[in-house]
Amino acid sequence: MTTEAGTPPRSKVPKRHEELEEVVVRFAGDSGDGMQLAGMQFTNETAVAGSDLATLPDFPAEIRAPPGTLFGVSGFQINFSSHDIFTPGDNPDVLVMMNPAALKVNLRDLKPGGIIIADTAEFTENNLRKAGYATNPLEDGSLVKYQVFPLDITNMTLRAVEGLNLNTKVASRCKNFCALGLTSWLFTRPIEPTVRWIENRFKKNPELVEANIRALKTGYNFGETAEMFAVQYEVKPARLIPGKYRNITGTAATALGFLAAAERTGLPLFLGSYPITPASDILHEVANYKNFNVYTFQAEDEIAAVGAALGAAYGGAIGITTTSGPGMLLKQEMINLAVMAELPLIIADIQRAGPSTGMPTKTEQADLLMALYGRSSDSSVVILAPATPGECFFIAFEAVRIATKYMVPVIFMSDTNLTNGAEPWKIPNVSELPKIEVQFRTDPQGFQPYLRDPETLSRPWVRAGTPGLEHRIGGLEKEDITGNVSYDPENHEKMVRLRAEKVARIAMDIPPTDVRGGPSGKLLVIGWGGTYGSIVEAVERLRGQGKSVSHVHLRHLNPLPSDLKQIIRRFEKVLVPELNMGQLLKIIRAEYLVDAKGINKIQGQPFKVGELMEKIQEVLEE
């Protein structure tokens, strides 16, 4: 369905209307409370209403932690606005809290004067104790700084679904929709998209359709009718670039990017993967699209997953594998084989926090050096990183383009928050997508497996099965041109340099670097990956304050853009904010011999805009 953003559906109520520029709402409850779902549906309503938005889901580590515990709290934050926004927001204006543990965990982030909506049914003595509250915060006056709306959401829900044939357990599970309905009313969001979603999701169970819709509407109508809320807020549609939009998560955008690129080449897509948080969802997503000539293969481990993808590439398919840190390093030997065999291979590494198992559900961007250098001996691959959830589409597409054009492995580096986050996405026109032309070699005349295109240095891609081109490749060093095994010393040096040069030349095939802000000045901030939103906002606000600071966000990490050197030279100082100990920083310093400094956060959490502004300002004032 397509609505016109100019006229979002609206309820007519006699309540006071207040217009807001930007709101940050955070839903939180037990991992079994359906908070991710409520958040995602609210996001969708908000997108359809034409706001710009950014989201930040925050999963607990446990599948279903015991109810009421602090470590079992699952949260979902959304920032929406009538102007351009780039981050999920530092501090929420509104907390929708399903139990005391959720309140305990999230209260410290709430803005002074912010709104708290809490389900009183869950503020039992037992739950308060589990959350570490001696007294009930809804009643003990400790929340005077905030606008508190205690509400028995559970009971409202149970009453709403009375008469349906549901036991209490199932019935009370609908309460997330009740909370969502109320929140939707409060911010004048259209609930129709959610109604449609419910109808589709539970189509095999009409009772559940009815129950959830009733819960949703109960919440919505409560806002409208009850005396509790005096004000209804509104956030006007954002002035986005004209076009057709949808809401998209990083996961979906990545999957669609790969699918679109494969479709453009006309080749089958083969995705070999082994489940791992947070990469698994890309596999799940792609698996639905078998009608696009898609093979998805859940392998026995990460090595087999990437191996199968490489085997498929050898057979002429778009071979892709998806994983996260601990799985990524297991793939390096196979990636190295692809480097030697010079076959196209796409590896998506969705970075998560910490070495070893670390904190699997949290974000970080600390796999960059591993992606660059984690293979034995000198072996250069291409590294790309999207900056926003929606951009995952274009970078995934670009990964396929480069891999097939240059016969080279390409690592696509995303992260937990990028992949789980969402934003409104201007749907590209299929005809506007970049060209990908794959030409298999079929002519036996003059064929040599390692004869290179003089411009790209790419060797020919020969689909196994092509008559007259039978040949052998492998991981031993190969002789230039013939591809025969060779231990010749000079040949080895030549081949190592050729492989590196092939990757280096790709710098000529990437767009000029975009500098946000003045082309020269006091400070250049260089970022990469999912920190984009926070950096943009911090830098723009500082520029709004008249500070001489500009921003470059790299999508191409290897090779680096060839104009970067000149850009850096035009600034006095360079700062590299990263969610790691300083990885791009090392590369920039080694490459450009500039005394760049890092802003580093290693907490499994994104940068807050305020945090960044503070650190940047410090450097500006030094």
Next chain:
Amino acid sequence: MTTEAGTPPRSKVPKRHEELEEVVVRFAGDSGDGMQLAGMQFTNETAVAGSDLATLPDFPAEIRAPPGTLFGVSGFQINFSSHDIFTPGDNPDVLVMMNPAALKVNLRDLKPGGIIIADTAEFTENNLRKAGYATNPLEDGSLVKYQVFPLDITNMTLRAVEGLNLNTKVASRCKNFCALGLTSWLFTRPIEPTVRWIENRFKKNPELVEANIRALKTGYNFGETAEMFAVQYEVKPARLIPGKYRNITGTAATALGFLAAAERTGLPLFLGSYPITPASDILHEVANYKNFNVYTFQAEDEIAAVGAALGAAYGGAIGITTTSGPGMLLKQEMINLAVMAELPLIIADIQRAGPSTGMPTKTEQADLLMALYGRSSDSSVVILAPATPGECFFIAFEAVRIATKYMVPVIFMSDTNLTNGAEPWKIPNVSELPKIEVQFRTDPQGFQPYLRDPETLSRPWVRAGTPGLEHRIGGLEKEDITGNVSYDPENHEKMVRLRAEKVARIAMDIPPTDVRGGPSGKLLVIGWGGTYGSIVEAVERLRGQGKSVSHVHLRHLNPLPSDLKQIIRRFEKVLVPELNMGQLLKIIRAEYLVDAKGINKIQGQPFKVGELMEKIQEVLEE
């Protein structure tokens, strides 16, 4: 046996004696011809004769390539001298060639006027053709530049062993000893050590003892009696530091270093390994020493090998694993677990050439960045690299010392040529070895698994099995002090930084950096690993020519020595020669922001001294 180097056993012959300072001999033949053995025995004789020496074995890729082929040639080069030497030599003075293929492959390296000893029996039409000779080079005058001694070594050998109960095939296999005997005579080397070696090696087969000794003596006596050789050369004993010496290979030194360190701690040594060229020999060597409380475990793969070593460390043993490039990357996930668990673990990576399978029998030093960065997320480990075969002992020892003192994984980086090379080695006195004191925590009072020593930041090592200290560890992020699982954002940052800081502080526990040459000047050459000999010789020669060039050779690659920064500042230019595309170079540039340049060779071969001198000179003259 101990002989006094002052009086090496010598034959009394009426031939002309000529004294030489330094000689480079290269043996070569089919991989089945026993050239490695001949080379090693000649090395041993030379060591016992008191020369300084350095060796370079060069294996073919195939186990037993078809006889007579170019790719099947196996070579062994030794440089020996009456003064200090550091490399196996750039160009041989003497070639001992067992067939035409050997001659073809090696001739280009022979010094003008050099000696060629060739087994004429193998210069058959068939073998000449396989080697690509149209005519017999021994006869066609193409070798006029050299002193050629064509000799029917095969036939001499067969005649020597006549009467023994050996078939021709077995008998002719003794010819390597015949060639060795002749070469030993030519350079006045004592053959007694070889006689003893033969007696011991074939003690179960007296016929073979007799045959090989006869062959050896036949060669030796031929030199003495035949009219062919007018001159017998002599290389006087080198003036080495006084002490007791033996000849040692890098493999043996590494094994002994680990064994000695484990012995000093009083703990069992557990070596988990999976065979891979060129690391396997360390496993083979260590496996002989079970009486030292040694467990060797040939695992099903590299992951299991390092896993078992880590399990043993958890139980209080010295856990070691040995491997080479393609196996190394498979171990990174387990190394990362050791980083998190903060357990001592020693990983030896014997670097070989090329990405993927590459050129497995050739040398390179291109795994440095993988060792540093090849794990997911920020995870710092200690990296050490020996400079010479004999030094492998001390660096292996140091690896164990650091791992156990700091509860940290230590990567020991050697390479093909270091491990296969040999040199005279001053045997250390056991009492002079550095102290390693391991103290397991046994006191339950106040025990916390991650409570750190305030100085070293090391956590306690608790042997599983200690009463009252039962606790749980793992790869999830741990809470400071308690070691409980923690997803707390600030705690994660703290722990990542603590782990990094622990490694960084080890810089305070390493000796001051030795600068060879002036403490300041025009050019500083920074090297690491097995390039030591070539760099020392190149730099010393240039200094001999009055050039302002000094040399630092790093044994500690992570952390880097804390005085390195100051040293670098005292030079105008910095050069980093490496057998890779510039890996230490990247680190030096990023760390010290100095415009260091690389000298890079990627041919599976060590630097030649001449090569290095030339490149260094270029930079000096720039």
Next chain:
Amino acid sequence: MSEVVTGKLTRKDFMSDQEVRWCPGCGDYAILAQMQKVLPELGVPREKLVFISGIGCAARFPYYMNAYGFHTIHGRAPAIATGLKVSRPDLHVWVVTGDGDGLSIGGNHLIHALRRNVGIKILLFNNRIYGLTKGQYSPTSELGKVTKSTPFGSLDYPLNPIEIALGAEATFVARTADVETKHEQEILKRAHEHQGSAFVEILQNCNIYNDGAWEPITNRATKADHQLVLEHGKPLIFGKNREKGIRLRSDMTPEIVTLGQGIDESQLLVHDVTNPSMAYILSRLGPNFPTPIGVFRTVKRMTYDEGANAQVETAKQRLGPGNLEAMLNRGDTWVVK
């Protein structure tokens, strides 16, 4: 961390101070409880007990045991346990793994630990699903399974953990189920007592992602007809009234017979834990047969850790205890003055 306990231990002594964090209703709770109940009977001091696990829901097990515990990486626990057990034969080393951890990424380590007969005890919690990663099919999931990663149904024929263990010639192979508390305790005890590697498949319910996976086998109402309790030396009988038995046809295929009509126990297969063919046939009875629980096979064979330690002792006897001085000075030496 925990006090040194003297005197007889109780179940509580094996409970760690960590809150158990499986989903409410998960079968893992029952397994944990049985382990904690059975340990006091084994007379093993707490400090000699080590639990090593990989990654997965099951693999959280060590955190909840008051003993030594190491939660390692995905699939590799048998390798780590091997190194520990070989160098520390005095310890009792248990491996806890899942069907994904143990049979997917870790299949090879499992097989090799079993064929080596390292004296470790491997418990495979089989819930036929990947729990921790939220519900993808596992190597033991049934063909055609629809999961997040297989919306059109899975295509791979499942692995049979017992058959794989037998194929690796494991010396102790058994099966039990989370809810069969007494049986489970018995099997854990026997695994402990076995000298070499013990492999125990534990049928476990994941009520979140694969609820009811073992339904007819473990459900009180249906289990009599769907469970075949193996006992050494006893004929294979099952059914509510123990009225059904298993007989072998002449072509070595099993068949279900009803006792009574001319058929008596003497015609039935008699379980023999030392007979490999018996174990094999029982391991693949097929869908129309009851599912055996109990010990399939147990035989005695030298363990790897015994062998490794014997080699150390023999070497010491033969060569004398390691002498560093002598080792450094081995071979030809010379003195420079």
Next chain:
Amino acid sequence: MSEVVTGKLTRKDFMSDQEVRWCPGCGDYAILAQMQKVLPELGVPREKLVFISGIGCAARFPYYMNAYGFHTIHGRAPAIATGLKVSRPDLHVWVVTGDGDGLSIGGNHLIHALRRNVGIKILLFNNRIYGLTKGQYSPTSELGKVTKSTPFGSLDYPLNPIEIALGAEATFVARTADVETKHEQEILKRAHEHQGSAFVEILQNCNIYNDGAWEPITNRATKADHQLVLEHGKPLIFGKNREKGIRLRSDMTPEIVTLGQGIDESQLLVHDVTNPSMAYILSRLGPNFPTPIGVFRTVKRMTYDEGANAQVETAKQRLGPGNLEAMLNRGDTWVVK
């Protein structure tokens, strides 16, 4: 590289231009020759043939075949072959592996390829040693083996490749030997003809590091007594004068009997390639029995690649061929003007 050949191919057409670089006398030469001899009979166009190998001496095989070849990394060939075969069911994909490559580092991929029944043919050259790395013991080496890495003798009980393949429920499991040229050709042909995964163990002599490993079985003088040639539907008979047979005791253990003294063929086991228990018993006959060569088991089952391609087809039929425009525009959309 090579010309397009029309008309009937000959052995020579399958020989590549690369010099064969195994040690003189290596058993691999014979296997290569049989493969090159048998291929012309199969009527497969050369370009449709792909050989994929891991690392090891055996793994050099693809270089010598004039076909498509990929010499990959240690132990992982089955995974690479799986990706290729699934996406290119038109190709004939052979995997060549060694006992180390296939059963040590690559054991897990082997098992999983077999249980999935991917339509690839896996040839395991078993020389019971690591050849390429110069002579360490392998997972099939006999217990107590003294090698470079085990100077005091190995401690691990060997894996039995056939038993492991059966444990993974492989649909075609066979054994042959390098020197049994005719038998080998026959088995290669049958492996080719089998629809799903075919697993073939080839006993291979490494004359450098493990000479005579299969001596009594493959030696002309002794093999009649040490080889048991399996043929479907035929009784198990062997011996110089075909005077010995194999019978099953009532406890399912096999015994050797001499034909004649009141014992005739009718009492012998009759080989049945569809009977899993038969295959299992034959796979572990033990040291006092002859070594079976031939097909142990073959059954038909859906292959993974068929299944995967069928899912693509079904999805296309059900959802229509992929429409990029529609996919991008899925779900709720809105227009900004």
